[in-house]
Amino acid sequence: MELLKRVFAYSRVYWKRLVIAALASIGVGAMDGAFAWMVEPLLKKIFAEQQLFILSLLPIGIIILFLFRGICRFLNDYFMKTAGQLAVQKIRNDVYEKSMGLSMGFFNKQSTGVLMSRILNDVNAMQDGIANIITGFFRDGFSALSLLGVIFFRNWQLALISFLVIPATVYPAQIIGKKIKRLSKQGQEKMGDISSVLQETFSGIKVVKAFALEDREVTRFTECNRQFYGFMKKSIKYDALTAPIMEGITAFGVAGVVWYGGYTVISGKMTSAEFFSFITAMALVYSPVRKLINSYNILQRSMGAAERVFEVIDQVPLIVDPPQPVSIGRAAGLVRYDNVSFAYDDEKVISGVTIDAKNGEIIALVGPSGGGKTTLVSLLTRFYDVTAGAILVDGIDIRNLAVKDLLRQIALVDQETILFNDTIANNIRYGNFNGTDEEVVAAATAAFAHEFICELPDGYETNIGDRGVRLSGGQRQRLCIARAILKDAPILILDEATSALDTESEQMVQGALNNLMKNRTTFVIAHRLSTIHHADKIVVLESGSVVQQGTHEELIATGGLYGKLHSMQFKS
Numbered sequence: 001m002e003l004l005k006r007v008f009a010y011s012r013v014y015w016k017r018l019v020i021a022a023l024a025s026i027g028v029g030a031m032d033g034a035f036a037w038m039v040e041p042l043l044k045k046i047f048a049e050q051q052l053f054i055l056s057l058l059p060i061g062i063i064i065l066f067l068f069r070g071i072c073r074f075l076n077d078y079f080m081k082t083a084g085q086l087a088v089q090k091i092r093n094d095v096y097e098k099s100m101g102l103s104m105g106f107f108n109k110q111s112t113g114v115l116m117s118r119i120l121n122d123v124n125a126m127q128d129g130i131a132n133i134i135t136g137f138f139r140d141g142f143s144a145l146s147l148l149g150v151i152f153f154r155n156w157q158l159a160l161i162s163f164l165v166i167p168a169t170v171y172p173a174q175i176i177g178k179k180i181k182r183l184s185k186q187g188q189e190k191m192g193d194i195s196s197v198l199q200e201t202f203s204g205i206k207v208v209k210a211f212a213l214e215d216r217e218v219t220r221f222t223e224c225n226r227q228f229y230g231f232m233k234k235s236i237k238y239d240a241l242t243a244p245i246m247e248g249i250t251a252f253g254v255a256g257v258v259w260y261g262g263y264t265v266i267s268g269k270m271t272s273a274e275f276f277s278f279i280t281a282m283a284l285v286y287s288p289v290r291k292l293i294n295s296y297n298i299l300q301r302s303m304g305a306a307e308r309v310f311e312v313i314d315q316v317p318l319i320v321d322p323p324q325p326v327s328i329g330r331a332a333g334l335v336r337y338d339n340v341s342f343a344y345d346d347e348k349v350i351s352g353v354t355i356d357a358k359n360g361e362i363i364a365l366v367g368p369s370g371g372g373k374t375t376l377v378s379l380l381t382r383f384y385d386v387t388a389g390a391i392l393v394d395g396i397d398i399r400n401l402a403v404k405d406l407l408r409q410i411a412l413v414d415q416e417t418i419l420f421n422d423t424i425a426n427n428i429r430y431g432n433f434n435g436t437d438e439e440v441v442a443a444a445t446a447a448f449a450h451e452f453i454c455e456l457p458d459g460y461e462t463n464i465g466d467r468g469v470r471l472s473g474g475q476r477q478r479l480c481i482a483r484a485i486l487k488d489a490p491i492l493i494l495d496e497a498t499s500a501l502d503t504e505s506e507q508m509v510q511g512a513l514n515n516l517m518k519n520r521t522t523f524v525i526a527h528r529l530s531t532i533h534h535a536d537k538i539v540v541l542e543s544g545s546v547v548q549q550g551t552h553e554e555l556i557a558t559g560g561l562y563g564k565l566h567s568m569q570f571k572s
């Protein structure tokens with residue numbers, strides 16, 4: 001019930017459409033009732049009293065009646081379904097917006113494909129439900145009501161007999177509905193898996209091809225599809241069982257009506273014209289009632305999907321703005337890690353790290369892989385929050401800043417060169433959407449990217465294409481650097497920005513990075529120690545703890561882990 005209320009809360013804003021649709025469904029219902037009602041006078045006047053005038057009016061009456069019913073039906077369908085679509089659109093926007101606001105921790109745990117499936121497939125399943133239910137409940141509801149009116153008016157005793165069986169249908173309908181809901185939820189989960197396989201294999205197509213995994217992936221996909229069919233099969237079975245079970249039960253009612261009705265007609269308590277009007281109404285009421293019961297199944301199915309959608313909407317973001325954020329304009333770039341510890345779930349990966357960075361300083365983080373370097377800088381961008389200690393920017397705890405305000409102070413360049421399916425210029429503008437064309441060119445020039453951009457077919461207006469496949473690794477990296485330059489933030493994070501490159505492009509990217517680092521507090525994580533000799537401070541991390549801290553010369557003089565790492569690279 002709660003779930004249903006939430007779903008309908010989304011439709012309520014479109015109440016004007018719903019009102020028009022409801023009025024139109026009253027029209028449809030009234031016409032159904034009128035038709036059943038007319039059977040009695042027609043039979044009486046035409047067949048019993050043989051009035052030819054009535055017979056000539058009849059076709060016109062029928063045409064008018066169905067014309068009016070048709071118009072009402074159109075209005076009903078159109079306004080109901082558009083209201084349903086609008087509600088679904090809003091839900092889809094909400095899930096997306098909501099999921100965008102969730103923290104990195106959520107995305108680490110959730111497969112992209114499943115999340116996509118929730119936004120696409122589950123919302124679609126909900127949409128089917130909403131559209132069907134509001135149409136069903138209104139139109140079929142009104143038709144049923146008006147036909148019931150005719151039935152009761154014609155002969156209430158007879159009506160009672162025919163409805164004695166209704167309570168008997170409630171219980172099986174509920175059981176079937178519950179089963180359908182559970183099955184459809186499982187089916188939607190499978191759909192999430194299907195979507196996961198798609199997302200993974202299309203985005204990782206290179207690995208699939210290189211390792212000749214096509215067959216394996218096809219098998220995986222086929223298996224997911226097969227399991228999906230398994231749930232659908234059961235769900236279809238229950239759906240298909242609904243009608244025969246209901247019909248079987250109602251047969252008792254019909255049998256009772258025929259027996260008692262025939263008896264009352266023969267004994268003269270009711271005319272045969274009245275009886276036929278009653279039977280017409282009974283026959284007509286059958287279809288809307290069946291649809292209503294069917295709507296119940298569809299409702300259950302869409303509620304299964306709705307649960308999955310609301311699971312995302314109800315996620316509480318872990319990283320939120322403080323109630324009264326301290327506002328800083330542009331930070332000077334003072335960064336202090338104050339006895340910071342952090343754990344992913346239960347696994348402690350950073351313990352008691354203290355680092356002081358003055359504005360404009362270059363802090364290099366080095367150490368064995370898995371030592372916690374990436375994690376440490378992810379705490380500065382608040383991808384995760386520290387579990388103990390604090391990180392301060394310009395002396396302010398970053399948890400006291402609005403997240404947007406904090407992120408304005410930081411530019412991040414890492415190994416993953418994410419480019420969007422847009423023009424080169426716009427990809428650079430992800431750093432600052434207000435950047436003018438001149439600023440974009442200046443950023444690209446400083447990033448040693450201007451030259452190759454000019455050689456592209458449309459220069460800065462060249463569309464990169466999905467995932468930027470037409471660019472080399474070094475070119476992509478320089479675009480990401482240009483993006484960071486355009487952002488012009490006082491704090492810079494470089495996480496292995498050059499590790500994936502060959503020597504030639506590394507030199508060029510290194511030049512770009514040197515331009516970028518000017519006058520910014522920089523945290524640089526570099527695999528090749530030769531690139532960080534000039535750092536103001538080198539922090540050596542091992543298993544999440546700082547084991548050494550100092551300049552290159554100091555650390556070489558003391559030996560230890562840094563000396564060891566350094567001589568290892570020097571030898572090779």
Ligand SMILES: Nc1ncnc2c1ncn2[C@@H]1O[C@H](COP(=O)(O)OP(=O)(O)O)[C@@H](O)[C@H]1O
Nearest residue numbers: 108344347349368369370371372373374375376
């Ligand atoms: N999203 C995550 N969830 C759980 N553990 C993680 C996650 N990311 C990294 N880790 C773990 O944290 C430790 C530090 O990783 P990381 O910061 O990436 O190290 P580095 O960048 O120095 O190679 C590793 O043991 C790694 O397995």
Ligand SMILES: [Mg+2]
Nearest residue numbers: 373374375495
């Ligand atoms: Mg790392």
